[in-house]
Amino acid sequence: MTDFLLYKLSHVGLDHVLLMGALLFSIGLYGVLTRRNAIAVLMAVELLFNAVNINLVAFSRYITPSLMTGQIFALFIIAVAAAEAAVGIALILCLYRHRRSVYVDEADELQW
Amino acid sequence: MNCSGSRPRARRLRGEPRSNGHVQAMPDRGWLVPLLPFLSFLVIVFGTYRQARLSGYVSVAGIALSAVCSLALLGKGLLGGVASPAPLTWIQMGGFELQIGILLDPLSLMMISVVSVVASLIQIYSLGYMHDHEYSRFYSYMSLFAFSMLGLVVSANFAQIFIFWELVGLCSFLLIGFYYQKHSAARAAKKAFVVTRFGDLGFVMGIVSLTWLGMKAGVGVSDALSFENLAQFLTQIPADYKQWIPWVALLIFCGAMGKSAQFPLHVWLPDAMEGPTPVSALIHAATMVAAGVYLVARTYPIFHFDPWVLGIVAVVGAITALVAATLALVQTDIKRILAYSTCSQLGYMMLSLGAFGYGAGVFHLMTHAFFKALLFLGSGSVIHALHTNDIWKMGGLYPKMKDTSITFLIGTLALTGFPLLAGFWSKDEILTNLLHTDAPNHMILFGLALLVAVMTSFYMFRLWYLVFSPVRQAPSGTHESGKVMTLPLWILAVFSIVIGFVGTPWANFFGHFIHYGEGGHEAGFSLTVGLLSLAVFATGWYLAKTFYRSTELPYAKILSIPGIRETVALVSTCLTDRFWGIVVRGIVINRIARAAAWIDTNVIDLAVNVVGWTVKGTGFVLRFFQTGKVQTYATYMLAAILIIFFWFFR
Numbered sequence: 001m002t003d004f005l006l007y008k009l010s011h012v013g014l015d016h017v018l019l020m021g022a023l024l025f026s027i028g029l030y031g032v033l034t035r036r037n038a039i040a041v042l043m044a045v046e047l048l049f050n051a052v053n054i055n056l057v058a059f060s061r062y063i064t065p066s067l068m069t070g071q072i073f074a075l076f077i078i079a080v081a082a083a084e085a086a087v088g089i090a091l092i093l094c095l096y097r098h099r100r101s102v103y104v105d106e107a108d109e110l111q112w
Numbered sequence: 113m114n115c116s117g118s119r120p121r122a123r124r125l126r127g128e129p130r131s132n133g134h135v136q137a138m139p140d141r142g143w144l145v146p147l148l149p150f151l152s153f154l155v156i157v158f159g160t161y162r163q164a165r166l167s168g169y170v171s172v173a174g175i176a177l178s179a180v181c182s183l184a185l186l187g188k189g190l191l192g193g194v195a196s197p198a199p200l201t202w203i204q205m206g207g208f209e210l211q212i213g214i215l216l217d218p219l220s221l222m223m224i225s226v227v228s229v230v231a232s233l234i235q236i237y238s239l240g241y242m243h244d245h246e247y248s249r250f251y252s253y254m255s256l257f258a259f260s261m262l263g264l265v266v267s268a269n270f271a272q273i274f275i276f277w278e279l280v281g282l283c284s285f286l287l288i289g290f291y292y293q294k295h296s297a298a299r300a301a302k303k304a305f306v307v308t309r310f311g312d313l314g315f316v317m318g319i320v321s322l323t324w325l326g327m328k329a330g331v332g333v334s335d336a337l338s339f340e341n342l343a344q345f346l347t348q349i350p351a352d353y354k355q356w357i358p359w360v361a362l363l364i365f366c367g368a369m370g371k372s373a374q375f376p377l378h379v380w381l382p383d384a385m386e387g388p389t390p391v392s393a394l395i396h397a398a399t400m401v402a403a404g405v406y407l408v409a410r411t412y413p414i415f416h417f418d419p420w421v422l423g424i425v426a427v428v429g430a431i432t433a434l435v436a437a438t439l440a441l442v443q444t445d446i447k448r449i450l451a452y453s454t455c456s457q458l459g460y461m462m463l464s465l466g467a468f469g470y471g472a473g474v475f476h477l478m479t480h481a482f483f484k485a486l487l488f489l490g491s492g493s494v495i496h497a498l499h500t501n502d503i504w505k506m507g508g509l510y511p512k513m514k515d516t517s518i519t520f521l522i523g524t525l526a527l528t529g530f531p532l533l534a535g536f537w538s539k540d541e542i543l544t545n546l547l548h549t550d551a552p553n554h555m556i557l558f559g560l561a562l563l564v565a566v567m568t569s570f571y572m573f574r575l576w577y578l579v580f581s582p583v584r585q586a587p588s589g590t591h592e593s594g595k596v597m598t599l600p601l602w603i604l605a606v607f608s609i610v611i612g613f614v615g616t617p618w619a620n621f622f623g624h625f626i627h628y629g630e631g632g633h634e635a636g637f638s639l640t641v642g643l644l645s646l647a648v649f650a651t652g653w654y655l656a657k658t659f660y661r662s663t664e665l666p667y668a669k670i671l672s673i674p675g676i677r678e679t680v681a682l683v684s685t686c687l688t689d690r691f692w693g694i695v696v697r698g699i700v701i702n703r704i705a706r707a708a709a710w711i712d713t714n715v716i717d718l719a720v721n722v723v724g725w726t727v728k729g730t731g732f733v734l735r736f737f738q739t740g741k742v743q744t745y746a747t748y749m750l751a752a753i754l755i756i757f758f759w760f761f762r
Contacts, residue, residue, distance in 0.1 A: 107742070108740030
């Protein structure tokens with residue numbers, strides 16, 4: 001048991017990286033669901049993206065190191081995330097001009 | 113509606129010329145006959161509606177061309193035989209298939225010729241009768257009617273005939289209510305529509321039952337409903353289900369009763385006289401009301417299957433003939449007399465069909481179409497001149513309106529069976545057949561038919577003496593109608609004289625052309641019947657002459673005997689609307705309609721309301737989940753994804 005723990009602590013493997021991805025994803029999700037400021041929500045979304053990226057790269061590195069598919073995929077996601085961030089920030093800017101506020105919980109007119 | 117089949121189309125596709133001309137191609141053009149009036153209907157509605165005169169000419173041209181086609185087809189049918197084009201598939205859903213086709217056999221060839229010729233003459237007459245501003249509406253309805261009626265006649269199966277059946281009903285409704293500003297006309301139109309609907313309910317139930325029998329016999333819907341192999345289909349029905357065939361026949365007969373104004377559904381026909389007189393002549397005398405008789409003749413195998421159904425047809429026909437003739441004796445409205453007369457003659461045809469007199473009934477249908485159209489058009493000419501329908505306000509018209517009077521007299525003689533005129537031959541054939549048939553109670557039916565003939569002769573001569581006889585004084589300023597009206601009268605008069613000669617007992621050309629089964633059932637000549645018929649004609653004529661040819665009218669004296677007037681009034685009301693008043697108000701409205709209304713509010717509406725309330729309640733609860741906050745929705749999504757995830761990977 002001790003040996004196993006020591007081994008796990010000294011050798012960084014796939015499960016460590018996946019654990020970190022999961023933590024990162026959870027933090028991002030928490031941010032998306034709780035932050036009132038729209039910019040903070042956008043930043044939390046970036047965390048979600050990066051959690052996914054870490055997973056992809058980790059799987060690629062540890063399971064099919066020769067193929068590089070995970071890495072390529074991650075690069076694509078980074079590019080798309082940049083575009084998404086640009087659109088998101090533009091929307092937030094519009095929201096701010098319109099309402100003089102970036103708090104998402106205040107923009108709740110679209111209901112019954 | 114292109115029913116030309118595949119052969120000619122293929123020929124045209126290959127670019128070959130239409131080989132050796134018209135005659136060869138004619139059988140495949142049967143669909144032209146109903147289609148031409150439909151085209152003129154479309155042209156009037158979408159094109160010439162603003163040009164009244166032009167609309168009239170378009171309509172007349174359409175129906176006249178249609179008549180030419182019909183006569184060409186008839187000629188070809190007489191010479192050799194006309195091939196019906198192959199039917200087309202109209203609706204196909206799985207095993208359910210409905211076809212649409214053109215059935216050209218001697219019966220339908222005769223009918224399309226009669227319908228289109230009479231319709232052409234009546235439409236020409238209407239050019240003079242109708243006012244200019246009414247033309248477009250009138251002629252569009254008339255064209256639509258001609259299309260529907262011709263389509264009905266050439267229909268190849270029950271489903272198709274039912275559609276046209278309803279179409280002619282619609283046209284009848286529109287044309288009875290032509291003067292819709294008049295309250296009575298609107299009411300009459302409604303009445304005609306509703307009363308015939310009673311019969312049509314039976315008809316549609318009969319058609320559905322027939323498909324059910326087809327299912328039991330393992331025959332497809334299109335084959336079960338086809339007219340051509342109806343007789344063959346009936347033999348394929350399993351023995352356990354054969355007992356249902358007479359009931360199906362009775363249901364179909366219900367439709368015929370409604371359309372042909374048979375007792376007790378005859379009450380709509382007299383009221384239908386609210387329409388313009390040419391309409392009465394065409395629809396409510398010559399063609400549409402004969403559709404019921406035509407239907408029975410067309411589906412004769414199903415009636416012939418069990419003689420007791422034919423017995424019912426005969427009895428209903430006899431009752432109608434008698435009741436309507438009785439009512440015609442005392443009418444004062446010229447058109448109503450003719451309407452009851454029509455009703456009575458239709459009963460005569462039904463009576464003949466019911467007593468195995470297929471050829472005689474159909475022959476009478478044809479001759480009646482001509483002379484009754486003539487009589488109606490003649491009465492129209494009188495009404496056009498005098499602006500009244502009341503025969504007591506007419507009189508002595510002969511010197512002023514010679515053409516109308518003479519042609520009307522010819523029509524009267526034809527109807528009452530004066531020797532050598534059209535009605536003489538057909539009526540005698542019916543009577544001879546009744547005398548010699550082996551139908552049950554044929555002697556009673558024969559007696560009734562003779563009685564009806566006496567009454568027919570009486571009321572027609574009553575009409576002639578009161579309206580035309582120079583004994584009475586004509587209203588001043590009366591003048592003959594224009595040529596456009598008298599010419600059709602004369603043509604119809606010629607038809608009324610000569611058309612009977614196609615079916616004389618010695619050379620029954622008609623009977624050889626149109627017969628049921630092997631034929632050879634034509635009655636032949638019977639001197640007894642000939643003499644009886646002549647005696648009957650003379651009796652009615654003599655009675656009418658004694659009563660009405662003088663100015664003081666002894667008839668009034670009879671009515672002044674205590675009790676007579678009351679009895680007549682009681683009997684006549686019992687036989688007409690009073691009867692239906694009791695039935696409809698007492699049973700249909702108070703019992704059935706109220707029960708139906710209760711079920712409607714308390715069961716059907718409740719079910720509908722429960723659905724509504726459920727939706728409303730669910731919505732009320734669910735609306736609280738719609739907060740408008742984007743993060744709430746994201747939470748729902750997360751929850752949903754988790755639930756799905758655990759559900760799949762538990």
